[in-house]
Every structure is written in C-alpha cells, then in structure tokens.
Amino acid sequence: MNNDIMIIHYSHGGEAPSSLGELVNFAAALASHTGGGVAALLVGTDGCVQASEAARTFRINTHGVDVPVSSLHDTQAIAGCVRDILAGIGVRYLCVTHDVPGSHLAGGLAVYLDACCITAVERISGSAAGIAFERTIMNGKFRMSAGSGGPRTVVTVMPGSFARGGGIAGTTGRGGAVCHQFLNTAGGIVSAGCIPASESDRALDEAEVIIAAGRGIGSRENLSLIRETAGLFRNAAIAGSRPVCDFDWLPYSRQVGMTGRKVSPKMYFACGISGAQQHIAGITGARFIVAVNSDPKAAIFSVADVCIVDDLRGFLPALCERAMTGGVG
Amino acid sequence: MRACCVTMKILVCIKQVPDLDAHLERNESLTWIREGASVGYRMNRYDEFAIEEAVRIRERISGTVIDAVSVGPGRVLSALKRSLEKGVDEVFHIPVDTAGHISAATVSWLIAEFARSRSYDLIVCGVMAEDDMQGIVGPMIAARLGIPSAVSILFEELNETGTAVTVECEVDAESRNRLILDLPCLLTVQTGINRPRYPSLSNVMRAKAKGIAVIDVSGDMTGLRTEINYGLAALPDAKKGIVLNGSREEKADALLKILHERSLL
Numbered sequence: 001m002n003n004d005i006m007i008i009h010y011s012h013g014g015e016a017p018s019s020l021g022e023l024v025n026f027a028a029a030l031a032s033h034t035g036g037g038v039a040a041l042l043v044g045t046d047g048c049v050q051a052s053e054a055a056r057t058f059r060i061n062t063h064g065v066d067v068p069v070s071s072l073h074d075t076q077a078i079a080g081c082v083r084d085i086l087a088g089i090g091v092r093y094l095c096v097t098h099d100v101p102g103s104h105l106a107g108g109l110a111v112y113l114d115a116c117c118i119t120a121v122e123r124i125s126g127s128a129a130g131i132a133f134e135r136t137i138m139n140g141k142f143r144m145s146a147g148s149g150g151p152r153t154v155v156t157v158m159p160g161s162f163a164r165g166g167g168i169a170g171t172t173g174r175g176g177a178v179c180h181q182f183l184n185t186a187g188g189i190v191s192a193g194c195i196p197a198s199e200s201d202r203a204l205d206e207a208e209v210i211i212a213a214g215r216g217i218g219s220r221e222n223l224s225l226i227r228e229t230a231g232l233f234r235n236a237a238i239a240g241s242r243p244v245c246d247f248d249w250l251p252y253s254r255q256v257g258m259t260g261r262k263v264s265p266k267m268y269f270a271c272g273i274s275g276a277q278q279h280i281a282g283i284t285g286a287r288f289i290v291a292v293n294s295d296p297k298a299a300i301f302s303v304a305d306v307c308i309v310d311d312l313r314g315f316l317p318a319l320c321e322r323a324m325t326g327g328v329g
Numbered sequence: 330m331r332a333c334c335v336t337m338k339i340l341v342c343i344k345q346v347p348d349l350d351a352h353l354e355r356n357e358s359l360t361w362i363r364e365g366a367s368v369g370y371r372m373n374r375y376d377e378f379a380i381e382e383a384v385r386i387r388e389r390i391s392g393t394v395i396d397a398v399s400v401g402p403g404r405v406l407s408a409l410k411r412s413l414e415k416g417v418d419e420v421f422h423i424p425v426d427t428a429g430h431i432s433a434a435t436v437s438w439l440i441a442e443f444a445r446s447r448s449y450d451l452i453v454c455g456v457m458a459e460d461d462m463q464g465i466v467g468p469m470i471a472a473r474l475g476i477p478s479a480v481s482i483l484f485e486e487l488n489e490t491g492t493a494v495t496v497e498c499e500v501d502a503e504s505r506n507r508l509i510l511d512l513p514c515l516l517t518v519q520t521g522i523n524r525p526r527y528p529s530l531s532n533v534m535r536a537k538a539k540g541i542a543v544i545d546v547s548g549d550m551t552g553l554r555t556e557i558n559y560g561l562a563a564l565p566d567a568k569k570g571i572v573l574n575g576s577r578e579e580k581a582d583a584l585l586k587i588l589h590e591r592s593l594l
Contacts, residue, residue: 014501073498073506076471076478100456100464100499104480107468110434116554117434119463132559137461138362139349143562144430144461150554156465188477188514192507195497209593232594246520259481259499259519267593278462288591289570290584305570306587308580319581323594 011044079108140299160284216272275300335491375455437469
C-alpha cells in the first residue's frame with residue numbers, strides 16, 4: 001500500500017494537544033476515499049521522539065525531524081526542510097493543522113512543492129468529480145466544496161472538525177520511524193527568543209463555567225452583564241472573542257478561539273458571539289454550550305446545546321433577576 | 330526607535346470582502362455569493378491593521394512610500410479608495426474578470442508578479458480575510474518571491490540601517506516569539522497590533538482626486554495549481570440543540586431549569 005497521505009504535525013508550542021489525533025482521523029477519512037496509506041512527519045524540538053511514539057500509537061510509518069529551538073518558529077525554513085524530506089517520498093496529500101503557523105507552513109509548502117492548497121477543511125465527501133473538501137465560509141453562512149487542481153495537494157484541517165482518538169482502520173502492523181536531520185536552507189530569519197506572559201492568567205483553565213462576550217455586547221459597559229451572570233455560578237470566569245479583546249474590553253489572556261485559549265469547561269455560555277470558525281475552534285472541548293444571540297441565523301447556534309434567540313442586553317438581566325428571585329420554581 | 334536615515338518602500342495587500350452581517354445569497358451557478366445592491370462590500374478588517382502599521386512606519390521614517398494593491402473585479406476600487414483615505418500614497422488594481430471566488434494561489438501569484446520588479450522593502454498583509462479565513466495568501470506571496478516572512482505579528486521595529494526588522498509573533502493567548510527578518514520581507518499583521526485611525530479630512534480630500542493605476546500582470550498562469558470550486562451549499566438554519574421559546578422570562582426560567590438539572594447552578 002502506498003503511503004500517499006502524509007500528516008505533517010508541527011509542534012510549534014501553541015498547537016492544541018489533540019491536533020495529531022485529529023490529523024490522524026482526518027487522514028483516515030481521506031484514505032477511505034483514496035484507498036492509499038497514511039504516514040506522518042513530526043516536526044518539533046523532539047520530532048524524532050514524537051515520531052517513534054506516533055508509530056507505536058497509530059501503527060503507521062512515521063518520520064521525525066528534530067528542529068533546533070532557534071529555528072522552531074522559522075516556518076519557512078521548516079517548509080523547506082519538509083520539502084527536502086518529501087523529495088524522495090511519493091505523496092499526494094499533505095495534511096496540516098489549520099492554525100496560524102500551520103497555514104504559514106501550508107502556504108509555503110504549496111509553493112515549494114508546486115501543490116494545490118485547500119484550507120480549513122471540516123469534512124470530506126466523495127463526488128463524481130473526485131474527492132470534495134468542504135469548509136464553511138462567510139461566517140458560517142455557506143459550505144464551500146473544493147477539489148484538488150493538481151497531482152499533489154496540501155490540506156489544512158480545521159481544529160475540532162475530526163475526532164481526536166481512534167486510528168487508521170486496517171493498520172495492524174507496527175509502524176517504523178525514521179529520524180531526519182534538520183537543514184535550514186531558507187535563511188533570512190533569526191530567532192531572538194520567546195516572550196512568555198508577564199503573569200499567568202489561569203482563570204479559564206480552572207473555571208467550570210465560562211461566560212463569554214462577543215461583539216454583540218455592544219460596549220465595554222455591558223461587560224457588567226457578563227460579570228453579573230458569571231456571579232450566578234460557583235466557579236465561573238469571563239472570556240471574550242477576539243474583537244472584544246482587540247477593543248481592549250478584556251485582556252488577551254481571556255480570548256477564546258484559534259489564536260487564543262482552547263477551553264474545556266463544563267459549560268460555555270456564548271453571549272453575542274456570531275460563531276465564526278476561528279472562535280468555534282477554541283470551544284470544541286466544552287461539554288455543554290449555551291448561546292444567546294439576536295440573530296436567529298448565527299453560526300454559534302449550530303454548535304450550541306441550548307439556543308436562545310434574544311438580545312443579550314435584555315435576556316441576561318432577566319436571567320439574573322429570575323435566578324435571584326427563584327423564578328425557576 | 331529607528332533613525333530617520335533610510336527610506337522604506339512598503340506594499341500593503343488589500344482584500345475587499347462582503348458585509349457578512351448582510352443577507353447573502355448564492356449566485357446562479359451556485360459557486361459564490363450573488364452580487365447586487367443588497368450586498369455591501371468593504372475592506373477586510375484585518376487589512377486595516379496592516380495599513381495602520383505601514384502608516385506608523387512612515388511616521389517614524391520620513392520619505393517612506395506606501396503602495397496598496399488589490400486583486401478583484403471593478404468594485405475593489407472602493408476598497409483601494411478607502412486605503413488612500415487611510416493614508417496610502419499610491420494604489421494599484423489588478424483586475425480579474427470574475428466576481429466569484431478567486432483562489433489564494435491565483436491572488437498570491439498575481440501580487441507576487443506585480444511586486445517582483447518593484448523593489449519593496451516590506452510587504453504587509455492582514456493575518457487573514459474575514460470571508461474565508463485562510464491566512465495563506467501572504468505566506469504564498471513570500472514563498473513565490475523567495476523572501477523571509479513572519480505571520481501574526483503584534484510588534485515590529487526596523488533596525489537603524491534599514492536592513493532588518495524585529496517582530497513579535499503571536500503563539501497563543503499569552504506568549505510571543507521574537508524573530509529578526511532580513512529585508513525585504515513579508516509580514517502578516519494580527520489585530521491588536523495597533524488601533525486603526527479614522528481617515529483624516531485631508532486624506533479623504535486627497536483620495537477623491539487621486540487616480541488608481543490599473544495593472545495588467547502578464548505571465549502564464551496555466552500551470553498554476555489552484556483548488557477547483559465545486560460549489561457552495563447554503564447551510565440550513567439548523568440548530569444543534571434545543572431552542573428556548575416564549576417570553577423573555579419564560580426563556581430565562583427554562584434555562585435556569587436546565588442549569589439546575591445539570592447541577593451547574
């Protein structure tokens with residue numbers, strides 16, 4: 001069986017812990033259409049160790065490359081290294097996580113390998129024209145279906161779209177792992193270190209309930225409604241979507257989404273959040289989602305367990321008032 | 330702060346996107362959204378941060394020139410006019426004969442060919458576009474031009490000799506990486522790096538009189554590997570969970586009941 005699908009797992013330090021498992025499940029779904037096999041290339045400071053572990057866990061052939069800390073965030077150099085490693089391997093599909101470094105890597109790889117690039121894929125389906133890769137666009141209003149326009153394709157996979165566990169059906173053997181040397185042939189970029197947070201804000205990691213504000217709250221003053229609602233719960237923290245943090249209404253340590261925190265509370269209460277894919281990617285670990293939004297077509301309702309179509313500026317005060325007066329009965 | 334002894338030539342890449350809050354419908358071929366009077370178009374919000382950062386560099390380094398370029402049908406002229414209002418010096422339109430989907434491969438190829446002979450020191454893009462959120466046009470332009478790139482930057486500082494730029498790239502909500510890139514290079518700018526200003530009256534007046542250069546990018550695109558658009562499906566107004574109905578108080582009571590049942594309250 002040809003390993004015509006190669007997972008490229010890039011451990012850049014900001015990726016979700018589940019990203020490799022999701023890529024494996026995506027690759028398995030893709031393999032069910034291509035009939036080919038799956039291998040993986042693990043890139044990181046301990047890429048070769050990760051490759052050995054992945055070979056045992058998923059029983060697939062793997063490759064690893066140990067990247068020096070000084071080059072870990074030089075994504076172009078990594079793209080060049082991946083290109084060189086793949087030079088002797090026949091691969092039709094390369095699968096990369098759709099986060100900011102992953103998109104950077106995918107864009108470079110597509111050019112270096114003269115490959116087609118299809119991004120933010122959430123589903124795969126077969127069609128008469130070939131394999132269709134599907135992603136939502138326009139803030140969740142439409143699903144675009146795209147096919148590859150070349151013999152080689154780089155696919156970025158939307159976090160949270162595929163299961164995290166499981167493995168490749170039909171693989172019963174023990175995969176082998178090959179360790180490669182990192183060669184930086186790109187040049188032009190020097191790493192000058194990592195800047196950690198001045199103080200750690202673990203509130204969103206520790207909270208059982210997260211009350212999150214989106215642009216729909218309208219103004220900084222309305223954050224008091226979010227805080228008041230959080231006060232109803234024993235262990236709650238408040239969070240926001242990217243625009244709320246860009247407006248300086250909340251610190252970035254409270255931003256939930258692809259470029260912020262990935263949270264997994266018992267309940268996530270989305271208030272005035274439209275539900276763009278970038279935000280949804282941060283709440284796939286939430287066990288129960290409640291959403292209030294004045295737009296009945298808001299994309300957040302497609303993932304919410306409880307949907308409330310209302311103006312949060314009226315609904316949240318009513319909720320707090322009924323909770324305080326024992327309105328439930 | 331960099332000394333004002335070296336001028337910079339900056340290119341900002343602009344995308345025009347539909348107003349996503351508007352009611353959008355598919356076109357007749359079901360491959361993209363329908364154009365029409367009911368659909369407003371505006372500059373991609375992420376690109377506003379890219380323009381603002383370029384303007385801030387020009388404020389630090391006198392003599393700096395800022396160009397903006399956009400690929401698209403005739404309507405993108407309004408986005409380019411807007412970039413003039415925001416302080417861009419010269420604007421360039423690369424026309425395409427479609428109002429439908431244009432792949433990132435195509436856009437990046439056209440902009441790279443446009444930029445190749447124009448000796449830009451810095452190319453700046455928004456981190457992604459609001460409509461498709463791909464984030465690959467910038468990296469593809471850099472790879473095509475063979476110049477270094479950094480994405481999702483939240484800080485930049487040019488060195489005194491105009492040969493390199495130090496940037497801080499967002500890793501996650503709390504940590505950043507610092508990179509030093511040789512010029513010329515490409516940066517994609519994350520929101521929050523600055524606070525885009527409203528256009529000044531003088532810039533608005535200047536934009537009215539300013540022409541927009543139309544660029545015919547020559548070259549053979551037949552070998553370009555682009556995705557094939559099979560079409561758009563309108564996502565149904567499907568809600569995954571239960572919908573609470575009734576008066577506001579009834580909905581609040583229903584939610585409280587659910588929260589009690591799940592021992593969340």
